[in-house]
Amino acid sequence: MNWNEKYETLPREDLKELQLERLKQTIERSFHDVEHYKKVMQDKGMEPGDISSLDDLSKLPFTTKEDLRDNYPYGMFAVHLSEIVRIHSSSGTTGKPTVVGYTRNDLNTWAELMARSLACGGAGREDVIQNSYGYGLFTGGLGVHYGAERLGASVIPTSGGNTKRQIMIMKDYGTTVLTCTPSYALFMAEVMQEMGIDPKTDLKLKSGIFGAEPWSENMRKEIERKLDISAHDIYGLSEIIGPGVAIECEEKRGLHIFEDHFIPEIINPETGETLPIGEVGELVFTSLTKEALPMIRYRTRDISRLIEEECSCGRTHIRMERVSGRSDDMLIIRGVNVFPSQVESVLLDIGETEPHYKLIVDRIGTLDTLEIQVEVSEALFSDEVRRLEQLEEKIRKEIDTVLGISAKITLVEPKTIERSEGKAKRVFDKRKY
Amino acid sequence: MKIKQISIFLENKQGRLAAVTKLLAEEGVNIRALSIADTSDFGILRLIVNEPDKAYEVLKEQGFTVSMTEVIGVAMSDEPGGLAGVMEILEKRQVNIEYLYAFVGSAYEDALVIFRVENIDDAIKVLQEKGINILKGEEIYAL
Structure with missing residues (x-):
């Protein structure tokens, strides 16, 4: 089901037009309101007026996690703190964590994108969504939560942990959609077996939206078989917005990237050169509507490939293949x-x-x-x-x-x-x- | 009064102890006493040898993690109550023992026990006051 029929199926020409308009605004605002962007563009002898087509995007410098860290905590924000209504933060590496902020409009966008994602993964107003992503600084919990409320579903904010109680709730409250990391979904299946609960007969579960860590097609099959559900991969990262950057539709052949809000690129992680669509490389995102933290050519370090072919689900947004690895040495362990x-x-x-x-x-x-x-x-x-x-x-x-x-x-x-x-x-x- | 003891870190896996004993054999170092303390993952091999400085050097050269610690060698009568008497003295004076182990089948007529204590100087003083025979390093190495 499409949550936003108009934008999710926008003809590609209209989509590109919209992207260009929003890109220009983003560059203009970033240049004037974020010292870092002004500096890196001026260092390259560029100004906002140099961006007149989508192809010009590749002339702009990349933004990295280090940039966020160097401008810790609020240096990359394009608005005053009085405009910020939510702050999330990543665990950070050896030094400082990365801090991300949201204006009221950003939260609105995020809820919209998560509502689209949940709908794309098979959820609707009638559903009971059990959200077992961690609530807190991590964007997973609250991101899914507000999307589920926007969708009009009944959301149970169980957060992670206390697995037996989670399963009891799932059974007694009639959960139909589960959201958590794929490894936690498998762990739940194991505990269900120990508890003598058979998902086929004892639960109403029909769908699951899983992300925040890499998983495989085999793992999907295992989850689908053990929980008797349809399992969908969701992608996102806090620097871009959180979960809800891309989602798998019922075809399960790549994740649709919400292109009315983000422009994806694939680059060669060694040289930084932009690669043609279809080639494998590092994913780079530019935000088009973010107010608090506009991201220009943010290097995700995630390795993927873009799929341009039309999708039978009717969505016109480009797809990315499930993330196959990292271009740095980051590991994801238990999410x-x-x-x-x-x-x-x-x-x-x-x-x-x-x-x-x-x-x-x-x-x-x-x-x-x-x-x-x-x-x-x-x-x-x-x-x-x-x-x-x-x-x-x-x-x-x-x-x-x-x-x-x-x-x-x-x-x-x-x-x-x-x-x-x-x-x-x-x-x-x-x-x- | 103090004896040099060699301690070596060993992983709990096949061949590690043999690697140490082989190396010492090749270097002509004679082991006088030994004890092993172990957990499921690793062990600590403690040795009293005739040439502690040499043993320390060759083990270190071969990449082992080695340390040299000071212990006391206490002689006691080889009969029931021999060790108990020494322990009583140390207990009364609140000398904290980290570990101890015995020499086995030495040519010495008394029983010999190696003590590793928290404060070695205090322990020596306490034992000597009570007339306990503490062996010198040279005596032990030459046994």
Whole structure:
């Protein structure tokens, strides 16, 4: 079902016209209201008037996570704080988190896009949506929540965790649509089995909208089979707006990007060169309607491909293939973004010397696991077991504080972690997507 | 009065202990006493050897994580109550023992026990006051 028939099926020529008009406005506002954009454009000898066609977009400089961090917390905002009505924030890497703000109109746009996404994933006014994305600084919970309310569905804000209670609610309250990370959906299926609940006969679940972490076609099939639902992939990132940037329709052959609000590009992550549609590369987004935090050519680091062919669902918006990887070393573990550099800084703080470590990510059953192997240097070594166990515990706690996930810490002998010329291979992701 | 003990970090996996003993054998280092403390993931091998400085150097050169710690070698009569008597002295004076282990089958007529304590100087003083025989490093290395 289309939530916004007019815009979701806008003929492509009209769509391009709308994009250009909105792009010009965005560039104009960004240039005048955000010091950073003015500076980077002037450094290239550009001014807003240089953008007269959609193709001109590729002349503009990229925006990166580092830019957001350098302008922490509000430096990239294009409006005064008095106009901001919501602030979300990412976990951040070694240094500062990235902060994103929304004006009332931005929240309005976001709710609209999430309502479209939920409708696209099979939800409507009659549905009971159980939202098991985490509520809080993370954009997942509140993003879905307000979209579900906009849609007119009945939303149950369960947030994450307390799985048995979630399942009881699902059964007793007659949940028809589930929103959470795909790995949590699988975990729920497992707990249901333990509880003796059969989704086919005991639940009214018909659809699921899953995102915030990479998953595969096999995982989709498994979720669909175990929960007896139709599973849809949703894409988004807080820097762009949050969940609701792109969504899979019933065809499940790529995610429609809401092009009346965002322009996608695919670039070569090494050279920054724009690639023709259809080629695999890094996704870059430009926001067209955002007021608080306009994003010009934001590098997502997500690897994907754009699909131009018409979709039988009738939506005219271009599709992106499900994200197949990252152009940096970020890992997503249990829905949490993890950079190896965060682990390194924790170890540096504790050991005061250059740490040698290895991250091993695996999936046991349906839950992601993280093991951190740390070489015991002389600075860390004690000849008492108690002290070494305290060391493991200290690292574990620090990692939990910084990353927000629990990890198993294993102390290993020096030189057991392979050294390589140049960059060491520190990450071993054994998960099968 | 203090004895040099070599401690080595070992992962709990096949061949690690053998790697240490082989290396020391090649270097002609003789092990006088040893103990292993272990968890499910790792172990700490503690050694009393005839040439502690040499052992420390060669192990370090081969990339092991090694530390040298000071312990006390206490001689006690090899009969029921021998160790209990020493323990009672240390307990009364609140000397905190981190760990201890025994020499087995030495040529020495008394029983020998290695003590690792929190405050080594206090412990030596306390034991000597009570006339307990503490062995010098040279005596132990040469056993």
